Amino acid sequence: MRNQLLKFRRSAEQSLLGGMALASLTAACIWLVLGPAPEVADYLIAVALLFALFLALLIVMHLVGSTHKQMEAALASRASAERRAIQALRESEAQWKEVFEHNPVMYFMVDADGIVLSVNTFGAAQLGYRVDELRGQSVSKVFFEADRDAVGQSVEICLADIGQTHSWEIRKVRKDGSALWVRENAKAVRRQDNHLIVLIACEDITEHKEAENALRQSGNYLAEAQRLSRTGSFGWRVITGEIIWSDETFRIFGFDKAPSVALDRIIQRIHPDDRAGAQQTIDRASSDGKDFDHEYRLLMPDGSVRYVHATAHAVTDASEGIEFVGAVTDVTARRQAEEKLHEAQAELAHVTRVTALGELAASIAHEVNQPLAALVANAAAAQRWLDRDTPNLQEARNALVSIIDDGNRAGDVVQRVRGLVSKNTDQKVSLDINEIVNEVIALLHRELLSHRISLRTKLTPAPGVVLGDRVQLQQVILNLIVNSIEAMQPVTGRPRELVIRTQQEEAQQILVAVTDCGVGLTAENANRVFDAFFSTKSGGMGMGLSICRSIVESHGGRLSACGNGGLGATFQFSLPIHREDNTP
Amino acid sequence: MTGRSTSPRNAASQEEPIIYVVDDDASVRDALRNLFRSVGLRVEVFGSGSEFLQSRHPDVASCLILDIRLPRLSGLDFQVELAKAGIHIPIIFMTGHGDIPMTVRAMKAGAVDFLTKPFRDQDMLDAVTAAIERDRTSRNEARILADLHAHFATLTAREREIMALVTSGLMNKQIAAEIGIAEITVKIHRGHIMRKMAAKSLADLVKMAQTLDIQRAAPPQ
Numbered sequence: 001m002r003n004q005l006l007k008f009r010r011s012a013e014q015s016l017l018g019g020m021a022l023a024s025l026t027a028a029c030i031w032l033v034l035g036p037a038p039e040v041a042d043y044l045i046a047v048a049l050l051f052a053l054f055l056a057l058l059i060v061m062h063l064v065g066s067t068h069k070q071m072e073a074a075l076a077s078r079a080s081a082e083r084r085a086i087q088a089l090r091e092s093e094a095q096w097k098e099v100f101e102h103n104p105v106m107y108f109m110v111d112a113d114g115i116v117l118s119v120n121t122f123g124a125a126q127l128g129y130r131v132d133e134l135r136g137q138s139v140s141k142v143f144f145e146a147d148r149d150a151v152g153q154s155v156e157i158c159l160a161d162i163g164q165t166h167s168w169e170i171r172k173v174r175k176d177g178s179a180l181w182v183r184e185n186a187k188a189v190r191r192q193d194n195h196l197i198v199l200i201a202c203e204d205i206t207e208h209k210e211a212e213n214a215l216r217q218s219g220n221y222l223a224e225a226q227r228l229s230r231t232g233s234f235g236w237r238v239i240t241g242e243i244i245w246s247d248e249t250f251r252i253f254g255f256d257k258a259p260s261v262a263l264d265r266i267i268q269r270i271h272p273d274d275r276a277g278a279q280q281t282i283d284r285a286s287s288d289g290k291d292f293d294h295e296y297r298l299l300m301p302d303g304s305v306r307y308v309h310a311t312a313h314a315v316t317d318a319s320e321g322i323e324f325v326g327a328v329t330d331v332t333a334r335r336q337a338e339e340k341l342h343e344a345q346a347e348l349a350h351v352t353r354v355t356a357l358g359e360l361a362a363s364i365a366h367e368v369n370q371p372l373a374a375l376v377a378n379a380a381a382a383q384r385w386l387d388r389d390t391p392n393l394q395e396a397r398n399a400l401v402s403i404i405d406d407g408n409r410a411g412d413v414v415q416r417v418r419g420l421v422s423k424n425t426d427q428k429v430s431l432d433i434n435e436i437v438n439e440v441i442a443l444l445h446r447e448l449l450s451h452r453i454s455l456r457t458k459l460t461p462a463p464g465v466v467l468g469d470r471v472q473l474q475q476v477i478l479n480l481i482v483n484s485i486e487a488m489q490p491v492t493g494r495p496r497e498l499v500i501r502t503q504q505e506e507a508q509q510i511l512v513a514v515t516d517c518g519v520g521l522t523a524e525n526a527n528r529v530f531d532a533f534f535s536t537k538s539g540g541m542g543m544g545l546s547i548c549r550s551i552v553e554s555h556g557g558r559l560s561a562c563g564n565g566g567l568g569a570t571f572q573f574s575l576p577i578h579r580e581d582n583t584p
Numbered sequence: 585m586t587g588r589s590t591s592p593r594n595a596a597s598q599e600e601p602i603i604y605v606v607d608d609d610a611s612v613r614d615a616l617r618n619l620f621r622s623v624g625l626r627v628e629v630f631g632s633g634s635e636f637l638q639s640r641h642p643d644v645a646s647c648l649i650l651d652i653r654l655p656r657l658s659g660l661d662f663q664v665e666l667a668k669a670g671i672h673i674p675i676i677f678m679t680g681h682g683d684i685p686m687t688v689r690a691m692k693a694g695a696v697d698f699l700t701k702p703f704r705d706q707d708m709l710d711a712v713t714a715a716i717e718r719d720r721t722s723r724n725e726a727r728i729l730a731d732l733h734a735h736f737a738t739l740t741a742r743e744r745e746i747m748a749l750v751t752s753g754l755m756n757k758q759i760a761a762e763i764g765i766a767e768i769t770v771k772i773h774r775g776h777i778m779r780k781m782a783a784k785s786l787a788d789l790v791k792m793a794q795t796l797d798i799q800r801a802a803p804p805q
Contacts, residue, residue: 366653366679366701370609373678373701377615380705384622392622399618406611449608449655 020060025053106182106202112159114139114152117197126204128175142172144179158188158198169205181209223247230330236312238286239321252308252330254300271297271305289314289322295331307335349547350423353475356482356544357420363447367413375406416443419471420478428467428555430578433502433510434459436470440477441500444485451485453496460502463510464577468555473575476548476559480514480571483544487518487569505574509557513572521569526561548573599644601716605629606636606662607651607678612701616649619705625712633662637669645723647696647715649708652679652686660686663693672722674715678703732792735781743780744798746773750786751793752800 029046100107106123110116116134124131127142134141139155140148147170158166167185174180182202190196223246226232232249236242243261250257253269263282270278274296285292291313298306312326357364382399385392416439437459441448448455466473481498488496499515521529530549545559552559552573559573603625605616613629620627630636633654648666652659659677666673674696679686687698696718697711739747749759756774760767783789 369701370612373703374609374611374615376702377612377619377705377708381615381618381622384619384705388622395618395622399622402611402615402618406615409611446653450653450658452656 024056025050104204106200106204108139108198108200108202110139110155110198110200112196112198114155123202126174126180127172133175142174144171144173147171154184154186155198158186159196162188162190162196169209172202179206180204181206227251230333232328234312234324234326234328236324236326237320238289238323249328252306252328253298269298269300271299273297285312285314285324286322289316292324305332306330307332345547345550346423349472349475349551350421352479352544352547353420353471356475356478357417360444360447360482363450364413364417364443366446367443368410368417371406371410371413375403375410378402378406413443420474422471427469429470430465431468431470431473433463433466433473433512433575436473437477437500437502437512440474440481444478444481447482447485448498451489451496453485453488453498456497456499458499458501458503460504460510463502463504464507466510466555466575467578468575472551473555476551476573477512477514479544479548483571484514484516484518484569487516487520489518491518504577507577509574509576511572511574513570515564515568515570517564517568519569520567521561521563523563526563526569529561530559545571599642600626601645601647601720602642603627603712603716604636604641604646604648604673606631606633606648606654606659608632608655609651612651612678616708619708620712623709633657633659633665637665637671641671641673643723645716645720647674647676647712647719649676649678649712652677652690660689660693663690663695667693674719676708676711676715729795732781732795736792736796736798738780739777743773743777746770747777747781747789747793748798748800750774750777751790751798 101121103120104122105120106126107118107120108116108123109118116137116139119131119134121131124134127134129142140151143151150170154166154168154170158164165185165187167183169181169183171179172182181204183205184200184202186198186200188196188198226246226248230248230252232252233246234249235244241263243263243266244259245253245255245261247257253261253266255261255265255269267275267279267282278294278296281292281294284290291311293309293311295307295309298308300306307330308328309331310326310328312324315323315325317323378399382396382403385396385399420443437457441455441457477500481500484498488498494517497517499513501511501513501515503511503513505511530545545561549559552575555575557573557575559571561569561571563569603620605613605627607613607616607629608631610631613631617627617629628639630639633650634657636648650659650662654662657665663675666675675690675694676697676699677687677690677695678699678701690698696715699707699711736744745763746759749762754762756767756770760770777783778789781789781792783792
C-alpha cells in the first residue's frame with residue numbers, strides 16, 4: 001500500500017511536469033502566431049524554442065527525478081521513525097502496564113458510587129480475586145461489613161476535597177474471608193468526561209499492624225499487670241533529671257499523666273516524716289549510682305496515706321551517665337494488713353497478759369494488801385499515839401514515816417500491774433533488761449514464795465541497753481517464770497529452784513535465760529511449745545509462748561527452749577544490744 | 585525470845601497478856617507492833633513460824649496473829665505444827681485475799697478469827713481482845729483442873745476410895761459398912777479429904793469429883 005502510494009505520487013509529479021512543459025510549448029506557439037513578428041526567422045525561433053523547451057524539459061525531468069528520489073527517501077525515513085515511535089510507545093505502554101499491574105501496591109480506581117472501575121492484578125491477587133471479579137463491583141466487597149461505613153465516609157471526604165490526598169488505615173477482607181491491614185492513600189480527580197473518580201493506592205501493612213498490635217497488646221498487658229500488681233515503673237536519667245513514669249506510677253502518686261515529672265514534685269508528695277529519708281536515699285543514689293531500694297509514705301491531697309516501696313536498678317551509659325530503671329509498688333494494703341495483724345497480735349498479747357495477771361491475782365492482791373495493811377495499821381497506831389493523854393509525838397512521827405514507805409510500796413505494785421494491763425504498748429525505748437527482770441520478780445515474789453520456789457538471779461552487771469517495749473518484755477519474762485513455776489508444781493522431795501540469768505554475748509546481744517528444775521521438756525516438744533494452741537498443761541490455752549516468741553521476734557531477737565538433760569528446762573531469749581548510731 | 589521464865593501459876597491471870605505476830609513481811613510486822621504498842625499491849629513479832637516455835641512463851645494470856653500465806657511453812661501448816669507441839673493458843677489468821685477454802689480449813693482447825701488485809705485497826709484490836717480473853721479463860725480453866733489434879737494426887741488410896749463413895753451420895757455409916765471400917769474413921773478421912781481438896785462444902789467436892797471423873801464403880805487404885 002505504501003509502495004502504491006509512492007508510485008501514485010511519482011506519476012502525479014511526472015504528469016505535473018509534463019503538463020507544465022506542454023503548457024510552455026503551447027504558450028510559445030501562441031506567442032509565435034499572435035505575437036510581434038520576430039527579427040529572425042520564425043522557424044528558427046520555433047526551433048530554438050523547441051530546443052530550449054526540450055532542454056528545459058530534460059532539466060526539469062532530471063530535477064523532478066532527483067527531487068522525487070529525495071522525497072521518496074524522506075518518506076521512507078519518516079515511515080520508519082513512525083514505526084519506531086509506535087514501537088517505543090507500545091513498549092512503554094507495556095512497561096507501564098506491567099508496573100501498574102504488578103507493582104506491589106494495590107491500585108483501585110472507583111467511581112463516585114464506589115464501583116470499581118479498575119484494579120491492578122496485584123491488588124486483585126492480594127485479595128484473592130481475579131481483576132474481572134472486582135471490576136464493576138462495589139468496592140465495599142473487599143471490606144468487612146463493620147468497616148463499610150467508615151470506607152464510605154473516607155470516600156466522601158476525598159470526593160469533597162478533590163485533588164487532595166487522604167490516607168487512612170483499614171482492614172480489607174480477602175475472598176477467603178481472611179483479613180489484611182492496608183494503608184490507603186486516596187484522592188479524587190475529575191476526568192475529562194467530567195466524571196469524578198477516586199484513585200486509591202493501598203499498601204499491605206498487615207505485618208506492621210500485627211507487630212504494632214502485638215506491641216500495643218504487650219503494652220496493655222504490661223499496663224494491666226502494673227495496675228493489678230499496683231506496681232508502676234519509672235526511668236530516671238540523673239544528668240538531665242528527666243523522670244519518665246508509667247501510667248500506674250502516675251496513679252500511685254495521684255498525678256495527672258504527663259510526659260515527665262519533676263523530682264521536686266515527687267518529693268513534695270512524700271509524707272513530711274519520710275521526706276528527709278527519701279531525699280537522702282535519692283541523693284545518695286544520684287551520687288554513687290548504685291541500685292537503691294526504699295520505702296516511704298505518700299501524703300495524698302485528700303489526707304490519706306499511701307505506703308510505697310520503690311526499688312531501682314542503675315544502668316550506666318558512657319554518654320548518658322547514670323540512668324535508673326525501677327519499680328514503685330503501692331504496698332498500702334499490705335502495710336494496713338500488717339498493721340491490723342499487729343493490732344490483733346497486740347490485742348491477743350494484752351488478753352494473755354491480763355489472763356496471766358488474773359491467774360496471779362491472789363499473789364498480786366497480797367502484794368498490794370501487805371503494804372496497805374501495814375499502812376492502815378500504822379495510821380491507826382499514829383492516831384492512838386496522838387490520842388494519848390500525853391501524846392507520843394516521836395512514835396506518831398515514826399508511824400508516819402512507815403506510812404509513806406508503805407504507800408509508795410503499794411503504789412509501785414499498782415503501777416506495775418497497771419503497766420501490764422495497759423493496752424498502750426509498742427513504745428520502743430532504751431531499756432535496762434536487768435531492771436525489767438527485777439520488776440517482774442517483784443510482782444511474782446509472793447507467787448514464788450507460795451509455791452516454795454527459791455529464786456536465784458545471776459544478772460550481768462551493767463548490761464548493754466536494749467531497744468524495746470517495757471510491757472511486752474515484762475510479759476515475756478513473766479510468762480517464762482510463771483511457766484517455770486507451773487513446771488515445778490509436781491516436784492517433791494527436792495528443792496524447787498528457779499534461776500534467772502542475764503548475760504551479755506559478744507557485745508552484740510543480751511541473753512535472758514529462765515531455768516527451772518521442773519518436769520522438763522522433750523526435744524520434740526522444745527519446738528512445738530511455741531506453736532499456737534500447743535500446750536502441755538491441761539488448763540493452758542497454748543497462746544502464751546507463741547505470743548512471747550512473736551514479741552521477741554518483733555524486737556529482733558530469738559526465743560528458744562531446751563530440756564536440761566536431767567531435770568527441768570531452760571527458756572531463753574536474746575535481744576540485740578542497741579547502739580545510738582544503729583539505724584533501725 | 586521473851587527472856588521470861590514461866591510465871592507462878594497463881595499470878596498468870598494478872599500478868600500482862602502477850603500478842604504474837606508471825607508475818608514474813610517486815611512492814612506488816614512493824615505496823616502491827618506499832619499498833620499494839622500504841623494501845624499499850626505487849627507484842628512479840630516473828631518473821632517465820634519456826635522462829636516462833638523456837639522462842640519461849642510465858643504462860644500468860646496470849647494470842648497469835650498469823651499470815652495464812654506464809655512462805656515455806658504456810659499459816660495452815662503452821663497451825664497443825666503448833667497443835668502437834670502442844671501449844672494451844674488462839675490464832676487470828678490474816679490473808680491478803682479472801683480464800684474461802686483456806687478460811688474453812690483454818691476455822692475447822694480452831695482459828696478464832698479471820699481478818700482480810702487490809703483490816704480496820706478496831707477489828708484487829710477487838711479480835712485480839714476477844715482472843716486474849718478466851719485464852720485467859722481457858723488458861724484459868726486449865727489451871728483449876730491442874731490444881732484439882734494436884735490436890736487429888738495428895739490423897740491416899742483410902743481417901744480416894746472414901747471420896748468416891750462420899751461423892752456418890754453414901755452416908756458415913758453406909759461407907760463404913762461398905763468398906764468395913766469404923767464410922768468414926770470414915771469421918772476422919774472425910775475431914776482430910778475436904779482439907780486436901782480445898783473443898784468448901786460437900787457440893788463443892790461433888791463438883792470436883794465430876795470434873796475429875798471419879799466414880800464409885802471404878803475407884804482409883
